[in-house]
Amino acid sequence: MLHLRILLAWALTAGSPLAALAAAPAAPAACAPIPLAGGNAAAVATPSAADAWGGPRRGNEATLSDRVVRYSIDATLDPVKHTVTGKQQLTWRNRSAQPVCSVYLHLYLNAFEGPGSTFMTELREGNDKFRSGVDVKDGDWGYMQLRKVAQGGAPVQWRFVQPDGGPKTDRTVVRLDLPQPVAPGASTTLDIDFFDQLPRVIARTGYFGSFHLVAQWFPKVGVLELPGERGATAPRWNAHEFHAHSEFYADFGEYDVRITVPKGYTVGATGEQTGAPVEKDGKVTHRFVQGDVHDFAWTADKRYARPLVGHYNGAGSPQVTVRVLYTPEYAHNAQPALDATLQSLEFFSRTLGPYPYRTVTVVIPPHNAGEAGGMEYPTFFTASSFAKVDPGTLTRDLLDFVTIHEFGHGYFYGILASNEFEEPMLDEGLNEYWDQRMLRAAGRDIHLGTPLMKTLGIDLRLPVFDYERLGAMTEHPADPLGQNSWKRMSGGSYGTVYSRTATAMRDLEAAVGTPALERAFKLYYARWKFRHPSIADLRQALIEGTGQRATVERIFAQQVYGVQPVDDRIAAFSSNEVLPQPGYVQYRGRRIELTSAAIDKAIADKRAAWKKAHPEAKPGEGPFPYRTSVLVRRAGADVPQTVTVTFADGSRATAHFSGTRPWQRFTWTKHGKAVSVQLDPQHKVYLDASKFDDARTLENDGSVAQRLTGQFASALQTLFSFLVSL
Incomplete structure (x- = not known):
């Protein structure tokens, strides 16, 4: 029992999370409590107000988005212990008409701290393997620790909450009770010291060897939604636990991040590198700045080769610099990934709207770090890596598709910024559909034959939407497309967010016509870029853009809000031939019997005459x-x-x-x-x-x-x- 007493003593030590919980005061009486979005939140049915999130962005504003937050972060990586020590200034603006005394932060990395998190509990209870199914072993766990939170020099107390009713041991959402309320329209700055222990690469973040993908790594404020935004009728906080199949949702803002790593490490990150790296005491600090995004991720590795660089110049976009980071064993993946990214820039810019940022960073994960592949962040994503990527093979198709898919998230997840917790189809599903449209437009099929079959001249391939349909759970769909990410029958049912949404949108396109569908999606993007649309907002844009209300509403009722x-x-x-039949008939007022023999003779005579007159007749033709x-x-x-x-x-x-x-x-x-x-x-x-x-x-x-x-x-x-x- 000694270990339990030691643990209890630590838990009550000043500064520990449990001590903070015990000491947390009630919110000041001057502030009316603001509720959290509930654990059943899913597809929104009521369109947002016209002025939601400040109204549509017209392009003449000082910034691309209505910036609600600003993060200034200093982060130092220890690549041996795989830790990040961070100091963060978080400035948040209260958009509501009432004072705010409590705010909520996401500590996503705590999903990987142990078996008690919502993430790990759902994997265990659902018997689902996440992504490639890597098991967490001893020493592979990761976590985030708040070491200090202050507002204007005054300490801030905090406590962990579970907005979705997850286990009380989940620590991915924390409530901060502020010493000083934030007045309507005012801003406040929080000084936060934090510490990350990165996990062995799992579920979009972590390390393997010297490779580090640092994502979900900083305390991140939740979203305060106002009436008329995504179905809200009163102010509410939107800050869900980190679920096994959920992703993210955050306000737009500005990030100014200084990343310090040992000399010899290459760093890639969200945004533009600003100024020359600064070297001191064997370490190098890189500064990255990016506005009008809602997340930030980075990578560091001493094994990265010289980056492969390309440029995109398109109407309405700044010059875009594309950097591909890769380790030597996957050098042959770099050029295909660069080519697919440049092609994606052109297609998405032409079919939705010009790409607005100056950079795209593509990461090819090294050997044994496949869990880091296939994940998106603003201006930064990870692709896949394959031992062979010969043209006309499945692996090349997959490398191209994953690259296109993760770039496409820069639009549907990044610029449109939908709520991936509650309405994942708006990102994963719509993006999957648009990716396949890009491949279809290029005349690409999915190659399914093995290398041996190819050498034998057997070229098996499938059109992209036929391939997509195979995973759409067409026979017995379990969940509506609009269901949230965590209340689903299984991981397989969550997977239909991709394939079934893409298939449903393809059927909608077939029903309304391609020109009408493309008009509607351009309207959706123009209206909702740098805001946060809901499923109801998508439905409304499709109705207006296609002019075919009944068709759009039918598909949404059956597949998005329902599951038919x-x-x-x-x-x-x-x-069958229609031949005369025996029996009595009326002829000139008399009843006459047509016998079988007479009928048979008449049929034979008519056939012979017809055949003589039609010697070239085909089988199935006759008198x-x-x-x-x-x-x-x-x-x-x-x-x-x-x-x-x-x-x-x-x-x-x-x-x-x-x-x-x-x-x-x-x-x-x-x-x-x-x-x-x-x-x-x-x-x-x-x-x-x-x-x-x-x-x-x-x-x-x-x-x-x-x-x-x-x-x-x-x-x-x-x-x-x-x-x-x-």
Whole structure:
């Protein structure tokens, strides 16, 4: 029991978090309490007010964003102990009309301090492996410690809170009770000393060897939302715990960060390096400054090679310098990553809006640090690293895609700055969709064959949105796209934030037309850049931009706010000759019996005469009409659908339908036998649970055979994709 008494004695020591909790005074009576957004917060249904976040940015303002915060940070890295010692001045402006006596800070790094954090609890209880599934071993843990917080020289007391009802042992959100209230419209500055123990690289941050990716590393203030912003009806703090599948949300501001590392280390960071590095006592201090962003991350490694540098010059943008940092073993990844970044700058600038910053820093993680790959921060992101990246291979496709994806976050996560805790589809999902549009525009497919198959001349590939559809959980979706990041059935269901959102947006594009969809997204970006849109704001921009309210509202009701599968199929298909039948008929006022023998003779005579007159007739053509019947079953949501029947003479008949009826039958009577039927012939509905049951054939028909062959190939490609991932 000695160790417990020692722990208790430490816990009550002045300056410890528990002592601070015990000593924390109540908020001054002059301040009305401001609640926190709850643990069930998710898709917003009411559009924000026109003047939310100060209103749309017109481009004539002094700054790109309405800067709410300013961080001035001095950070020193110990690359042997893998620690960061920091001093921070945090200046925060109260945008509300009431005094504020308490503010909330995120201490994200405490997600990795032990089994009691919300992050680790969710991984354990959900049996989910995060990203590549690296387990935390002894000595791999990390944490953030507040050593001092002061306001105007007066000490600030703090206590840890769990806004989402997570375990009381979670310490990723801390409440500061201020000695001096912050008046409406006024600002306050907090002086904060903090200490980081970086974890072995896991979930977007940490170290391996001399490599350090330093992210979620400084105390970061939450967001005070006002009425009319993202569905708020009264002021509220938005500061969620760090969940296993959540990311981030913060105010725009300015960062001025001085990073001190041992001599010989290369540093890359958010923003522009300002002035020459300063060397003293074997250490070098690098200064990075960036305004109009809402986060800051950096990297340092003594193994980095000379950076690969490129430049982008595009209309409306400053000259953008792109730096790719990489270690020697992955030198062959650097040029493809640079090329993909420059291509992304051009595509996103042209299709959404000009890139507004002067820098992009791309990091290729070294060997054994794959957990650091595929993560975004403003003007700074990590790509992936592969042993081989030959053109026309899956690994090259993945390197390109991850680079495009992480750059794209600079728009959907960075400039649009949505709330990734509560509405992850606005970042991960919309970005995934826009990335695939970029690849589709370039004529790129996903290569799924193995190197051996390629040497044998077998080139298996899949169109990008067909590939995306494979992970969209089309048959049994578990959660609405608008659900928050942590209340989901599983990690797999969270993954549909990417693929199912991309598929739903692709179906919306197919329904409204590409020009209308592109107009709508340009409107969304222009209206909400450097603000914080909600899902309701996206919906409104899509309605206005496309001019097709009913279609947009249908998809949002079914897929974003609801979770309705789409499941249509061809249940039956027949095409039979309509022949005279025996029995009595009325002829000139008399009842006459047509016998079977007479009918058979008449049919034979008519066939012979017709064949003589039409010697070049194809099978399925003749003197008698055919009655074609198609039965469609619907087991899911109402989506507009098309059925097309192809006949032996090459003609076609089409029917359109919608509604919630579980079945519909369509019939045609015409000369010529039907040979095939196709549901969704223009491939507009990718959310359909299965595309294998969209067609049937009665006779040999090349187009149908080709389509079915393509579906079989798709199945094979899915299998090979799985094998490659092992």
